[in-house]
Amino acid sequence: MSDNPAEPPVAATPHDTVPHSWPPQPGVDTEPRQRLHPLSPVLHGAKSLVVVIAGLSWSTLSRVGFGWFAAMVAVLALGATVLSVISWYNTGYHVVGRELRVHEGLLWRRTRAIPLERLQAVEVVRPLLAQLTGLAELRLEVVGGGKTEAPLAYLGVADAARLRERLLALAGRVAQPSAPDAAVPSTTAGPAPAVVPGRPLHAVRNRDLLVSQLLTPQAFLLPFGVAFVVVQFLTAGSWSFVAVASTVTAMAGVLLQPIRRVLDDWNFRLGRDGATLRVHNGLLETRAQTVPLERVQTVRATWPLLWRVKGWLRLRLEVAGYSLAEADDRNRPDRLLPVGDLPTAATIVAEVLPGVRLDALALTPPPPRTRWVHPLGRGALGAGLFERVFATRSGLLTRQLVIVPYARIQSVRVVQGPVQRRLGLATVHADTAGGAGAAAEDRDVAEAWALAAELTARAHAARLR
Template identity: 30%
Template sequence: MSDPDGPLPAPARTLVRSPYSDGEWHRLHPLTPLLRGGLTLLVIIGLIVANLRERLVEFLFPAFTDLPPGAIPPDPVDFLFANNLLLIAGGAALVVLIVLLVLFRLSWRFHMLRIGDDDVEVRSGVLFRTHRRAPLDRVQGVNLTRPMIARLLGLAKLEVVGAGLDANVKLEYLSGKDAEAIRGDILRLASGRRLAAGTATAAERSSLARQAAAAVGSGLQGLVDGEDLSDAEPESIVRIPLGRLVASRVLSGSTLFLIALVVGIVVAASLSTLWLLFTVVPMFLAFGAYYLRSIARGLRYSIAPTSDGVRVTFGLFTTVSEIVPPGRVHAIEVRQPLMWRPFGWWTVSVNRLSGRSSTDTSTDQFAAVLPIGTRDDVERVLAILAPALTGGEWTGVFRDGILGPVDDDPYMTTPPRARWLRPFSWRRNGVLLTDEALLMRRGWVWRSLSILPLARLQSVGVQQGPLARAFGAATLTGHVIAGTVQTSVGALDRDEVVRVFERTARASVMAASTDRSHRWAG
């Protein structure tokens, strides 16, 4: 279907792998209404079944329902039978079902997407129309998600991550192959690479029934054979053994809270037990769900470099595949919880634009790019997340930053007069400015190292409270995209902080002026 204002210039065809990437308006997969609205029908049916469960048990298992009159409470079905309204109720239910199907169908017909040279657009809504546009030069990444039910139907959804609050454009749903192809096309266009004209033609669109049948067949076959991403993703550079994954969740901070909770229960059980049923049991169920969810999320973890950025895949039941293009990582943190230290395990997280609203709790799931790994794993992950770091800078990252401090420590640390402000961590508390990044080291119990690329640094600040002022200390803060990475270090020498502040300001301006990673193919 063409836009009444005329189609956009068609993107180049040589590198286009999807028929959707031709500058024209296209509808999404015909099974989309089933996933977006059809699940609502399943919920309604479930509520009906739950409310009529006695009637169903009586009908299916009459031998077990030979009860005296009045033992089974009356339900709406009794009223319909008694007043001969069964046909009327059935007709009304049929009318409601038809109306819902028509609404789902109309919603699908009015939900369209267009991929042009400069942006991705989505139109939706029947009565209240919505038109969303994501400029390709502001794309921060493209996430591909395969929920469990969608995988059974061979479908997936794409989320084009924008550069603003609630700026993402969602494409729900597409066939698995189309979703992969569209993601590749969007990233190629976002990289600054124009898709030059060629002889490739778009695949003919088959009937809706054939598209649906092909998607379901592909989904079922994918569950048997596994997902084939060999043409789009090289082998993962990190493998997380199941034993290590489970142990990392057991040896986490939440386990300490769980142990404290158990101790509290033992003490309180001698006084009262009634409140345990309403408070403690749900807590245990929540902890169990958390452990299972976190373990299932890491079972299919992989991370690998691609031509369009770093590709991170995770999730057993709902599979999420995210590509972070070059230049979209604003901060990196390597962190080691206390109970992981004997095993030499670390976790790596990043700050990046997510395009979601501040109330979206799913934002944090994209922060950890390495849930758990050894030093070798961390080295491989940092090499693809921060490829601009030179050989000399890696010494400041690993030997002096992650594992340090050493005798010839190059970091600026807490001066003797202010050590009481950091009584345990004053030796690890430090800052180091390199040619490409500002490194911030902190923590004695929970060790961490933050890497702030200078080209992504928005500003740098110096803060000094009354206590710090009395001891000539100050805090240095790097301002980047908000996230889980800590970007400040306190209790440093005030004069040294001012000098690092001035050097960092000049270096970040120079790095930003020469950076071209936002258009990585240009």
């Protein structure tokens, strides 16, 4: 039973399975079962083809020859496409009352009932192949789900937008109609930036995004790595294919993170639609995400070392109800500002946490004896209690400021390590729902216990408002 008396009863969890002939409830409007877009099997088959080719590898090609290799790929791709067609034919969805029901399976049929009361967000995701064919995928975030629900791949862009707004409205998250992406991006010009519905807050310049990723350790040290490889090649006289391939692979791995961030945050747009943040971003894979403000647990501001030259920082969120165990962190709606200056960040934080000024949070440092634990980084530590939030600061090379509203604090802990006990220090942790929370590191023991008591009292008072 829910602890919240105002919360409506939930009939099923997102992962419940029910008989295929599960009858609709009496008096509940039903609608015909809808199928996914007819091109869905083609896209799934194309994805399977890529996996097949990668799995066969170059060693298979060298052993069997190009002809047999092409025949193997064709047979496996055909089989994957046939299976995708069968899966598409037996997959359907419809809305029954306040539930989205997804039917799938041939031999073992299954119906997933997703209670819309538990729905947090419906994301419109468009991978590259979906953009080329004018399709989109719906991914559902549900409270208590073990992972991001992705039952509807693929739909037409207009159909996906309409269904998304309908589900959000039924879930009680009224939203303005979404502006769909361009149906099919032009092959000669880049797609036009999507317009985020609601009130626009900020749009990140792609030039700043590129420069920010050039000011990372990976990009900064890459020329030195290339020079080292060239010197080794010239002194050794020649390299084997394995050595060259290994070197190229290692360099690609180093550059993967900044390149991925550029692709993910391209054309980043942030808007506010009532009590919901709307985020649109992505180049090869576009995403339209919603973030309910009442689910925001913490706001994190990070100043990487090389970004301080330009006065840049980035903002991230922790949102309750989303899948922290998701293997792909791109599914998490944690992006608030990929790169920007302090005035821009302060404006955005004031929208997310009303009454909080990012540029006016004066934090107190730990006692001087903390230098025995942090000989160089004592000045980077700090903590403070403010009217609405608890804030902490940490990090020597990469500075980080964590802001936690009192109403989001679930528990408070005082922790002492062996060195801290000898120095009379302790760390105070303010834990949030499913997140890392905030930690005031290395405070005086008496101050730590007083801080913990004050945090507990303020959290209790904030939840009663």
